[in-house]
Amino acid sequence: DAKTTQPxxxxxxxxxxxxxxxxxxxxxxxxxxxxxxxxPSQGPEYVIHGLTSNVNNRMASLAxxxxxxxxxxILHRATxxxxxxxxxxxxxxxxxxxxxxxxxxxxxxxKP
Amino acid sequence: NAGVTQTPKFQVxxxxxxxxxxxxxxxxxxxxxxxxxxxxxxxxxxxxxxGAGITDQGEVPNGYNxxxxxxxxxxxxxxxxxxxQTSVYFCASSSRQPNEKLFFGSGTQLxxx
Numbered sequence: 001d002a003k004t005t006q007p008x009x010x011x012x013x014x015x016x017x018x019x020x021x022x023x024x025x026x027x028x029x030x031x032x033x034x035x036x037x038x039x040p041s042q043g044p045e046y047v048i049h050g051l052t053s054n055v056n057n058r059m060a061s062l063a064x065x066x067x068x069x070x071x072x073x074i075l076h077r078a079t080x081x082x083x084x085x086x087x088x089x090x091x092x093x094x095x096x097x098x099x100x101x102x103x104x105x106x107x108x109x110x111k112p
Numbered sequence: 113n114a115g116v117t118q119t120p121k122f123q124v125x126x127x128x129x130x131x132x133x134x135x136x137x138x139x140x141x142x143x144x145x146x147x148x149x150x151x152x153x154x155x156x157x158x159x160x161x162x163g164a165g166i167t168d169q170g171e172v173p174n175g176y177n178x179x180x181x182x183x184x185x186x187x188x189x190x191x192x193x194x195x196x197q198t199s200v201y202f203c204a205s206s207s208r209q210p211n212e213k214l215f216f217g218s219g220t221q222l223x224x225x
Contacts, residue, residue, distance in 0.1 A: 032210045043202050043216035044155070051211070087154065091210035098143040098162040100204075100214060101171060104154035 004088045009107045012078045020073040020106050022088030027068050031090040035062065035073045038085045038105070047073065047086070083110045114138050118203050118217035125193040125224045133188040133220050135203030141215070142208045144186040148172065148199040149219075155202060161186055162208070193224045 005023040012018040024033065032051050036044040048055055048062045050071070055062040061074040075082055087105040091097050119134045137144065145160035157170030159178040167178050175197060177189040186205075190197060203217040 030210070034213065036214070043219050044204075044214070045216065046213035049211060049213065085154075093210050094208075095162045097206070097208060097210040098145065098160045099157065099168070099170065100145065100160075100206075101157050102147070102155040 003101070004090060004103055006086070006088055006103060006106045008104065009109065011109045011111060012075075014080060014110055014112050015077050018075040018078045018082070018108065018110075020075075020086050020088075020108065021070065022072070023070050024088070024090055025069045027090060028092060030093045031068075032092075033062070033064060033068075033071050034089050034091055034100075035060070036087045036089065036102075037082075038087070039081075040084070044087060044102075049091075078108075078110045080110050080112060083108055116203055116205050116215050116217040118201075118220050120220060121218070122221050123223070125190075125222065127194060127224060129193050130189070130191050131193065133190075133201055133203075133222070135186045135188065135217060136184050137186075137203075137205040137215070138184065139205060139207075139215065140183060141205040142183070144180065144203065144205045145170070146176070146178065146186070146188045147202045147204065148197075149202060150199050158188065158201075193222075195224045198222060198224045 034049040035047040038044045050062045063072045085105040146158040147155040161167045161180040201220045206214045
């Protein structure tokens, strides 16, 4: 199973952009890259996902490297409510999609 | 639309007791899974299911049993609770498509004394 590697923690100032990196050097051609975040005392929630092309939604942007071995979650203007643990995971086709594993994620601290 | 519902929200057990954590989803999702999260740590996969009658082990299956008799429900059983099983447990569900998102329940905080 392809695994992901993320920095343990990152800091940002409020209203500044944040770039959260994720390495997935053993990614397969059919793996989708998903990002989730977990606010304190809550279950994880979906943020964004992509396969090959960069993606934007109302929460964030996802930049995927051309070789797909890394990706970056971009929060354009961090707010205090964005302080959370961010997880990057891979989801494959078939029954492997049921076996989604998470690492320890990146803890984002946003300073006012 | 309730999504993924976990019960109970909190539970305290004594060592050796048994209990079942309930998880139900109303989205007709084929895939369901259980995770545990220890303080300050990430989520670790306990067991998962890709459909009714089909379950498999995840990263940390020891001490836990599961079964999936219906699409909607995926209970997690602790047969003989141990203090090492003190954790927050999350249930998740999704469709079989890898480009569809995972939906998580709000968690069950379990303490084993």
